[in-house]
Amino acid sequence: xxxxxxxxxxxxxxxxxxxxxxxxxxxxxxxxxxxxxxxxxxxxxxxxxxxxxxxxxxxxxxxxxxxxxxxxxxxxxxxxxxxxxxxxxxxxxxxxxxxxxx
Amino acid sequence: xxxxxxxxxxxxxxxxxxxxxxxxxxxxxxxxxxxxxxxxxxxxxxxxxxxxxxxxxxxxxxxxxxxxxxxxxxxxxxxxxxxxxxxxxxxxxxxxxxxxxxxxxxxxxxxxxxxxxxxxxxxxxxxxxxxxxxxxxxxxxxxxxxxxxxxxxxxxxxxxxxxxxxxxxxxxxxxxxxxxxxxxxxxxxxxxxxxxxxxxxxxxxxxxxxxxxxxxxxxxxxxxxxxxxxxxxxxxxxxxxxxxxxxxxxxxxxxxxxxxxxxxxxxxxxxxxxxxxxxxxxxxxxxxxxxxxxxxxxxxxxxxxxxxxxxxxxxxxxxxxxxxxxxxxxxxxxxxxxxxxxxxxxxxxxxxxxxxxxxxxxxxxxxxxxxxxxxxxxxxxxxxxxxxxxxxxxxxxxxxxxxxxxxxxxxxxxxxxxxxxxxxxxxxxxxxxxxxxxxxxxxxxxxxxxxxxxxxxxxxxxxxxxxxxxxxxxxxxxxxxxxxxxxxxxxxxxxxxxxxxxxxxxxxxxxxxxxxxxxxxxxxxxxxxxxxxxxxxxxxxxxxxxxxxxxxxxxxxxxxxxxxxxxxx
Numbered sequence: 001x002x003x004x005x006x007x008x009x010x011x012x013x014x015x016x017x018x019x020x021x022x023x024x025x026x027x028x029x030x031x032x033x034x035x036x037x038x039x040x041x042x043x044x045x046x047x048x049x050x051x052x053x054x055x056x057x058x059x060x061x062x063x064x065x066x067x068x069x070x071x072x073x074x075x076x077x078x079x080x081x082x083x084x085x086x087x088x089x090x091x092x093x094x095x096x097x098x099x100x101x102x
Numbered sequence: 103x104x105x106x107x108x109x110x111x112x113x114x115x116x117x118x119x120x121x122x123x124x125x126x127x128x129x130x131x132x133x134x135x136x137x138x139x140x141x142x143x144x145x146x147x148x149x150x151x152x153x154x155x156x157x158x159x160x161x162x163x164x165x166x167x168x169x170x171x172x173x174x175x176x177x178x179x180x181x182x183x184x185x186x187x188x189x190x191x192x193x194x195x196x197x198x199x200x201x202x203x204x205x206x207x208x209x210x211x212x213x214x215x216x217x218x219x220x221x222x223x224x225x226x227x228x229x230x231x232x233x234x235x236x237x238x239x240x241x242x243x244x245x246x247x248x249x250x251x252x253x254x255x256x257x258x259x260x261x262x263x264x265x266x267x268x269x270x271x272x273x274x275x276x277x278x279x280x281x282x283x284x285x286x287x288x289x290x291x292x293x294x295x296x297x298x299x300x301x302x303x304x305x306x307x308x309x310x311x312x313x314x315x316x317x318x319x320x321x322x323x324x325x326x327x328x329x330x331x332x333x334x335x336x337x338x339x340x341x342x343x344x345x346x347x348x349x350x351x352x353x354x355x356x357x358x359x360x361x362x363x364x365x366x367x368x369x370x371x372x373x374x375x376x377x378x379x380x381x382x383x384x385x386x387x388x389x390x391x392x393x394x395x396x397x398x399x400x401x402x403x404x405x406x407x408x409x410x411x412x413x414x415x416x417x418x419x420x421x422x423x424x425x426x427x428x429x430x431x432x433x434x435x436x437x438x439x440x441x442x443x444x445x446x447x448x449x450x451x452x453x454x455x456x457x458x459x460x461x462x463x464x465x466x467x468x469x470x471x472x473x474x475x476x477x478x479x480x481x482x483x484x485x486x487x488x489x490x491x492x493x494x495x496x497x498x499x500x501x502x503x504x505x506x507x508x509x510x511x512x513x514x515x516x517x518x519x520x521x522x523x524x525x526x527x528x529x530x531x532x533x534x535x536x537x538x539x540x541x542x543x544x545x546x547x548x549x550x551x552x553x554x555x556x557x558x559x560x561x562x563x564x565x566x567x568x569x570x571x572x573x574x575x576x577x578x579x580x581x582x583x584x585x586x587x588x589x590x591x592x593x594x595x596x597x598x599x600x601x602x603x604x605x606x607x608x609x610x611x612x613x614x615x616x617x618x619x620x621x622x623x624x625x626x627x628x629x630x631x632x633x634x635x636x637x638x639x640x641x642x643x644x645x646x647x648x649x650x651x652x653x654x655x656x657x658x659x660x661x662x663x664x665x666x667x668x669x670x671x
Contacts, residue, residue, distance in 0.1 A: 003654060006664070010657045020660055027225040034225075038218040042374040045211055045360045046367030052207070053359020060344040062358045068210040069419075072217050072412045079221045083405045086229075091398055094661050101663060 009101045019093040026085055030078050037078075041071050140479025141282055141486075148316075148487045149297065155312045159305035166520045169306035169527060170237040170502055171392040176311055178399040182406025184311045185390050187318030189216075189381075189407070190414050191492040192274045192485055193554045195321065196462040198415070202422020203429075203464035204454060206347070206357025209422050211364065213415035215374050219381025220408040227382050228404045229397035230573045233662045234655065238499075239388040239565065240507045243572045246651030248580040248644055249516065252568075253507040255587045259564040260385035260503040262591065264496045265541070266557040267384075268534075271496070272542030274462075275489040281459045282466065282482040291542035294490055299535035301494045302501065303528045307393060310494045317491040320484045322414060328465070328481075329417040331472035332424030347423045350431035352452040357426070372623035373555075379626065380558030383565030386492075386499035397662050418465075425464040428471045430454050441467045497534045504530040552603045552619065559598060563590035563625035571633050573659060576652040579645035582637025590629025597621035 010016050044052055044067070052064030163169050176184070194216065202209030235241035240256030272291055279290030301309045336342040344358065351357050364370040381387065391400045430453035433439045437447055446456035457464060469481035505527035510518040518526075568587040571578045598604055600615035618624075637645070658664045 003664075007654055007657055010661065010663065011653070016657070016661070020656075023660070031222060031225050034218060034221045038214070038374060038378060039371065041214060042370050043367065045364050046370035049360045053356070055358070059341055060348055060355070060358055061340060062207070064207055064359050065210070065340075068207070068214050069416060071214045072415060075218045075221050076408050076412045079224045079405050079408045082221075082224055083401050086401055087398065097661050098663055 006101055010097060013097055013100055015093055015097050015100070019090060019097065022093075023086070023090050026082060030082050034075060034078055037071055037074050041067065140476045141482035142479075144479050144483035145283075145486050148320075148483055152297075152301065152309070152313045152316065152487075155316075156301050156305035156309040159308035159312065162308055163304070163306040166237070166506075166524055166527075168308065169524055170389070170498075170506065172307040172311055174393060174395050176393040178394060178402030179406055180311070180315055181390055181394050181399065181403035182410065183318045184314040184393075185387060185403060185407035186410035186414070187314035187321070187488075187491055188387055188390065188495045189411055190318065190321055190488070191271065191554075192278065192489045193270055194415075194418070195325075195485060195488060196274065196278070196465055197554075198418045199422045199425060199465040199468075200461035200463070201363075202419055203425045203457070204461040205361045205363055206351065206353065206423070206426070207359050208361050208363035210419050211360060212377075213418060215377030216381070217408070217412050217415055218374075219378045220404060220411065222378060223382045223387075224401060224404040224408070226570060226574075227388070228391050228400045230659050231388060231391040232394065232397045232400040233659050233665045234573070235392055237389075237392060237506045238502045239385060239569055240503070240511075243565075243568050243583070244511075245572065246655045247572070247578075247583060247648050249511050251580055251584040253511045255568065255584055255591075256565070257503040257507040257512075259383075259560065259568070259587065259591055260507075261500055262595070263383070263385060263557045263561045263565065264500040264503070265537075266553045266560070267386075268493060268496050268500075268538050269541045269545050270553040270557070271489050271493050272538050273545050273548065275486065275493070276542055276546060277462075278482075278485055278489070281463060282485070287546060288543065291539050294493055295535045295539035295542070297490055298494045298497050298538065299532050301490075302497045302531040302535075307389075307498060310491075310498050311390075311393060313487075313494060314491045317484065317487045318410065321488060322410060324469075324477075324481050324484050325414060325417045325421065327477075328424070328468060328472055329420040332420055332428065332468070335424075335428065335472070343420075343423050343427060346427035346431060350453060351426050352454055368623060369618060369620045372618065372620035375626055376555065376559040376562045376620060376622035379562035379566045379622070381561075383561030383569065384557075385503065385561075385565065386495040388565075388569075389495075389499050389502065396665070421465055421468055424472075425468040426454070429457065429464060429467045432471065441471070493538065497531055497538070500534050501527045501530040548608060552598070552608075555620070556594070556598045559594045559620070559622045559625060560591055562622050563594040563629045564588070567626065567629040567633060571630070573655075575637075576649055576656075577637050578633060579637040579640040579642070579648045581640045581642065581645065582633045582635070585636040586629050586631070586633030589632040590625055593628045594621055594625035597625060 052067065053062050055062055167173050198209050198212055201212060231239060231242055234245050240253050243256050244252035272294060275294045276287040276290045279285050280287045301313055332343065348355050348357060353361065394400050394403055429441045432441055436442055436453045436456065439453065441458055442453060442456040443458045466478065466481060470478040505523050509526045510516065510523045564587050567590055568583050572583065597616065598621055601619045601621065602614040602617065603619045605611050605614045
C-alpha cells in the first residue's frame, strides 16, 4: 500500500485524533509537572537556601533532605504514571488504528 | 598464565589473616599488596567474562543492524539496566559521593538534576525515537529534512558531546587505576582504550549492552551493600549518621543544606537546565532506544532505568555521608587516620581535605572501611569496569555518528553498501580508541569535572532542541535546524570556554570574560530561538518540502506504522 493511502486512512480515522490528543495532553502536562517540581526545587536552592537548611524540629535532618529525595521519587512516580497510562490506553488505540489501516 | 596463578596464590595466602598477622612487621607490606591483588584479579575476571561475551556477540554481529542496535533484540528490562549502566558513570559514582563527602547536601542537588531528565526522555523522546529512527538519533532529527546539513549537524553535536564525555572518563580511569591498582596512568589509559576497541569493534552493540548490564548489576549490588553497611553501623538512624558527619565535618551543620556549590539563582537554573535537557540529548543514551523492539519496550526501559538511577543516587547520598562519618571520622586523632594523607594532615589540612587521593576516592575508602580489602578490590574492579563500559558506549555512539551519519548519509548520499558502512564503523571505533587514549594522556592534569557538565550543556543546546523541534514542530525547516543547532553548539562551547573555570583555572587568564560556568540558560534559548527564527524566515523550496513531510512523519511517530523492523536480520 502506498504511503499516501496509509496517511489518508490514518488521518481520517477518528481514533488517531483521539490518540494524539490524549497522548500529547498527558505528555505535556506531565512534562510541566516535572518542570514545576524540579525548577521549584532549584528556585528554593537559589532563593531559599535558608529554608532548605532549616532543621525539622530538633533534628539535624533539614527540610532539604526529604524535599530533595522527594523530587527524585516524584520524578520516578510521574514516569510510572505515563507508562501505565500508555500501556493501557495508548497501545490499545494504536493497535486498533494499525489494524484498521491494513 | 603463570603470572595469573602467582597472583591467585598470593591472594589466597593473604586471605588468611593469621598468616599475615604472624608475619609482624611484614604484615604492612603484605597488606599494601593485598589491596592491589584482589582488585586486579576481580578486574581480570570481569574482563575475561566480557571478552567471552564479546566473542559470542561477534558471531552474531554480521549486519549493520546487529552492530548498531543488537538487532533490536534487547528486552525492556535489559535495556533499562543498560541505560542505567550508561548513566551511572564513574563521574556519578565517584564524583557525586565525593561531592557529598566534600560539601554534603550539594551532592544531592546534583543527583536530583541528573535524575529529572529521565521523565522528559520518557514523555517526549523515547517512543518518538523508536518509531522514527533506525540506528542514530540523527535518523530522527533528519527524518523529513535535507540529509546532508542535518546529518552533519547531528554528527557534530554527537561527536563533540562524546569527545568531552570521553575525556572525562579516560582521565578518571587513569587516576583511579593509578591509585587503586598501582599501575601507571599511561598503562591504565591504554588498557581502557584497547579493551574498548575490542568490545566495540568485534561485539558492536550486543557486547556493549551486555558489558553495561553486568556492570550495572554489580554496581547496584556493591552500592547497596555499602549503603546498608553504613546504615547498620548507625542503627538505621539517619539522625545518628548525620550527627556523626556534622561532628567531624569542618563545615559542621552547613553540610545539611545547600552550600557554596550554587552561588546564584542564574547558575542554579542554568545547571538544572543542562542536566535535565542534556540527558535527552546524549547520543550514547539515545542510541539505546533502537535496541528494543517497539515503542512499548522503549517506554518500559526508561521507566526501569529511572528507577535504578534514582535508587542509585539515593544510595550515593548515604554513601557520601557514610564516608564523612567513617572515613574522615575514622579516628579521633587525624594523625592516626589510615585514610588520610599524613603529609596533608601535617600541613594543617582538615580531615575532609586531607583524604588520600582526593575526595573522589571517598567511596573507595568507604568500601575498605565497611567491607575490608577484598570488598575494596571488588568495588575498585567495578569502578574500572564502569569506566570501561561507559567509554565503550560512547565510542559506539561516536563511531555510529561517523559511519552511519557522516559516511553513509553525507558522503555517500545514502548509497553506501552495508558492508562498507560496517567497515567504516569499525575503523572509526579503532580511531576513536586511539583518540581517547591520546586525549586521556593530554588531559591528565586537567580538571575533569567541568567536561561532563560541558557535554551536558552541548547536548541540551544542540542535540535536544533539534530533536525535539523536528518531532513536534511542523514549521521547522532544514535551514532553521542547521543554523539554530550550530548556534546552540557554538554558543555553549564559547560560553564555557570564556567562563571562570576554563578561562581562568584551565587557561590561566587573570579574569573571566563572563561570570558563568553553567551556560545552558543562555545557549539553550539561543538554539531554540535560532531554529524558530531561521525557520520562519526560510521561504526556500526545501522549506516547503520540509513542512510537507511533517504529516507522514507525525503519523509514523504516533502510531509506529512503518517503523524500522525490530527482528534480527
